[in-house]
Amino acid sequence: MADSLKESIREALVSCASEMGADPASLPDVLLERPKREDQGDWSTNVAMQLARSLKKNPRDVAAMLRDRIPDGKGIDRIEVAGPGFVNFFLTRSWMSDSVVTVLREGASYGRSDLGAGRRVQVEFVSANPTGPLHVGHGRGAAVGDIVARILEFSGHSVEREYYINDAGLQMSILGRSTQARYFELLGAAATAPFPEDGYKGAYIYDLAKDVITEKGESLLSMPLADSLPYFRQFAGDRILATIQTDLSDFGVRFDIWFSEKSLYVADDVPKTMAFLKERDYAFEQDGALWFKTTGFTDEKDRVLIRSNGVPTYFASDITYHKNKFDRGFSRVIDIWGADHHGYVPRMKAAVEALGRDPDDLSVLLIQFVNLLRDGTPVAMSTRSGEFVTLREVLDEVGVDATRYFFVMRRSDSHLDFDLELAKQQSNENPVYYIQYAHARIRSVLRETEARGVVLPDVESLLEYEFASEEEKRLIACLDEFPKEVEKASRELAPHVIASYAYSLAGAFHSFYNAHRILGEEEATMKSRLLLVRATGIVLGSALGLLGIAAPERM
């Protein structure tokens, strides 16, 4: 409906513009929106005001001219000029059954689009060092990344999900030495292997050390520390990665590729990339180090790639890794980082440009911190001391669905208050259950329909029916919005758009359900409402699917 309306407006616009001597090529895009108020029509456009600006005409005159040139019929009841120059469209009731029929015809693919035109997109997220369990902050990144990937798939992209394992740096050695020290400590030889100053103090290190004892007994006690260290490092790293993988999988987050940083060094990719940059004059030597030349890019100063002691920086690894990504043929790469890395973005963009790509081929999504609360008071967390709330603990306490929803209910780049008690509550304070309850209710009504032997009519027969109530109208308008909301979420990489959409759809349904009976109504009304209920179930199911949250049959 909106599309054909847009076309009519477009034609009228061209006709007006040519009469007033404007260049038809420079006309504004026709933007249709649903006004907030009933008396402002079903659809509204501000193009008249847009056009008036460039023509230096009175917006209301342009609007009136536009109104007179849009043909009646085609579902339009009347057109009004309002306010400073809005053109408001009041539709005949038929648009509602049209919309419901569209949903029912398209089913689970309603809302899908080919916005991405099948382009290959990579989403890299979480990528936490395998030096400890995932904490709450990682959880938010995991939820956002996973849902962004789902949204991109739904809007026609070919998506790969990747986890970058930082297994090459100093951190892994510290992990190994920490585990080693705890091993000796547990076996009463703490003095032999003192705990490193910058070591990982979390209790999980003791668990790892116990596991080593189970595997190896006391056999590592007599070995020189330097000789057993590689074992500890490998063992601890592997175990922790396995834990991370289990946690993510239990959180409903799946990865296609687990990419090891180490593999970049095994294949000599880092030196090759450095040579690549040098050849193109983007890198130079100074003070015994190799530097990335920022001149000409948006970053503020030159950065070290290879230290004077010959050890590459994290930045060098990262450039190499991103070159590797683009070499794999992705047309777009999305990185999801903690917001504390925001200063790193210009540098990485500059690097991408030096690699010969458009800097916009890389999108970085910054995830703000999670402020964990219990009954309104902050839960103390400190990574350094090893006291932090893990993702696992939150999942065990509040469950997957509520955790996912809470992580994406706000914009990713704003701080998030996560109240554990609230998330657990199965009450009206909790939006997750509100949404799921709507779905369960829908399934329940449809089960009851079947039990009473009511046969749903053909979808097409709905076109003869006119929905009349405010609640039906609001619900259908909401169903109608879904494709646009998906598009917006996809364009802006914004999962919270879907989260709040699901909430309003559930709300529109609850209002409808409360105001009207379905079963037992006069036949045409009953069957039309049943089809509406079914359509709502489809869209609500899709929205929940995008969020990776269960759409329950009953609760």
Next chain:
RNA sequence: GCGCCCGUAGUUCAGUUGGAUAGAACGACGGACUUCGGAUCCGUAGGUCGCGGGUUCGACUCCUGCCGGGCGCGCCA
């Protein structure tokens, strides 16, 4: 000191090509169907959109100065 983000109802937050009377949830208060699920619904109160200037027909939105909060500014990762 420089840079990025943020400041909207008591609280937590929506609000992007600048548009109509700034929205929602929670909390508070008052109500609802003897039937399909009350984990629901309906209503009321609650705002100088941090403050001051500017741009214009029109600013929560754009520009600018200040105030307040977060984060970042390494041959760390």
